[in-house]
Amino acid sequence: MKKLTDNAPQQLKPMPRFGAGLGDSAESHGHESIAHVLNLSGFNAVEVKQIYFGNWLRDHSQLIDPKTVRPPYAPRNFPKKISREVLTQFVDLLALKEFNLLQMTDEGRAAYTVTPEILGVYRPSEHIDNPTNLNEDAIDPQTIDEDFEPLVRPGDRLTTVHYARSMTLHIKEAERYMRRKLRAAMRAGKTPTGMRYFGEALHVLEDFFAHSNFVELSLRKVGYTDVLAWTTEKPCKHRWPVVTGLFSGSDIIASVAEPLAKMLFPVPGHVFKPTVPGERSDGEQALLILLKEEPEAREVLVKALEVRDELAKSSTFQTVEYLDWLAGTPLRILRNHTNGLMQTVVEWAGDQIDDLQTYWGDDPNTHSHVSATHSQLAKDHGTHPFHVIAQLLARHAVFEVGKSMHKYWEGDGEQDPVEVASSYLRHPKDLNWQDPIVEHWADRNPEKIEEGTELSRHIKRYEEYQAAARKRLEELEIREPLDLIGVGENLSGSGFGL
Template sequence: MAVKEFTDLMRIDRSRFVVTPERLGVYRPGEHIDNPRTINPEPANPKERDADFDDWLQPDDPVLQVDHDTSMKRYIQRSVDIMVAGLESAVNAGPQSTDGLRDMGAALHILEDFFAHSNFAELSLIKLGHTRVLPWTSKANCKHPLPLVTGTFGGSDIIASLAEPLGRILFSPKDKPFEAFRAGERYERDQIIQIILGEHPEPGLLAGYEAFLEARDQWASQPFSEQVERFYAFIGTPGRLLGNAFGIAMQSLAVWLGNSVDDLQTLLNEDPNTSGSTDPS
């Protein structure tokens, strides 16, 4: 999805924008100011899957507690340290460095997440007298009775984040001008499907799709393939209209699914406004 947003930059020097394991990294709560609290951790040792993962925190770990003087969760300071280190790295690398710009973007993302992932806005409204606003936390033993907290990030949050953009890619209406398949070309939809199947526990699914892509490449290399595809595109117009209607419906369903996750979390999980917890989902 990022490739689609930065095509102009990639035309300049594609090698500077190749995704590598080091650049991609792994999910770390501190890079998003997420609450690192874990329930039923799996696997037991995350470093068995990737050495770059953070260790699971025990429920009684001090970093999960509210700091009395700042009235904030202690793990938030860890994110501040990561942000400062990223900004320093960007300054040292200079504005011409793609890695430096990447560090700056990651650092500013943490600053953005302070407002997006915390109850900062709710606490500010309550401070201004809007007492009917829910703080998304219970009171704690700290300077200000209601602490500043952030939410955890789990599997359901992944669905909320990706449902809409994936729906727009996988079920986009085919309203573009005719374009014949090109041998070796991997379109945006192909890349997304490869990523999804690459994470599936059944490796045969990815192997099957790779075989399909190889067969498509062989077809596209034939001198008559474009004429045949153009003919079928013409006679398939009625079916394409029906397919577009299906795609629009599936896009709407994906948007609805993504928007419903937070409501389901509120319904099925504990309510931090009344449960005594300072760990909202």
């Protein structure tokens, strides 16, 4: 096998585990990038965006995690815990930015408002994650919110392998979810609701290739038997089963800390300066939502913004009076809350990284009792050697399912989109469609194949990723907090720098 040349390593940075958006480079493809193949299935650009909305919701439902949600019966503990309703409103703010063109009319805003019902919560089945919780002290998530899936412990039925399918049983649960969403989409038709359901179903289909060892087993099938399978032989038809990874906390930096930081902390050189009374920056809007958990602090913020609105129309004398007022308690309270919120997120993300270290023990390729983690299997990030081939396979599947759904919605029921989609969630040895794609890619990427055979290379990449994640946390922790009241350099006229 061809040896690797000494290429400069790719720069690593924390990326969302769910790969929302277009990806971070020409070689990195997220869910939205994959969705663009639907243009070839018969959908126009607006319809593709409508479908992607459902896909995007599944990504961002991961913000509603048992570790972050305050149960309805629990006292306020902001920012350690936040209510599901407030977190959902934060996601709605993100959606308003991401899907602004779909929300330009009253009808559109109503259809694309994020509510607890359409956002849901983090459920492993919606991402084909291994639901096993290795924490011996773990509580049942349904005691926090009944919409969470029940606690799954090692040895539970869902962790076992189905003999004939040669796949862990929890993958079947994900397939059931996908099928339900496809049926709902077919009934709803080509409406905003139907498009959303369709996008939610496609999220599962795409994650099958990115979050499982389907690619590795496909490469082994066509002759690259040294590629790591991330599982040992099991008592099943095809010996090495399809498995997915345990949800790992390292990527929580991107799914929680990064969206919060992007909203609450300004990017250097991009200073918000309100020019019209009543205008609010993204950070102000986000904090107004999050501080619903702390009504008294929220009132301070509301009052400060109202005073600033008046100041935007006022004289220098009132400006001085305003700055004198800010020097007192209000500014200190707000800074304490923004600092406290970010500190909690940083500490929580750090704890997740530490927790993941405990899972990185024995090798799942040689120890039958060890389950692979999401970080070991996931191909969401462009630095993974099999990122591109996983995306190529996902695009093929999405194109075919998209074509069948488009025809169904146009009145051609020759193909059942549900059965077309389900046909892809199978063991590679029960399928042939992927073989030419895998062989063609492998023939042109021998260095990637070799990287996928060496555990030491994966460990090195993992350690680099962890180091980059910790560095990003340090950057967030020491970053100057957003000056929400606008005591920046520009205090004249209507421009108050934030």
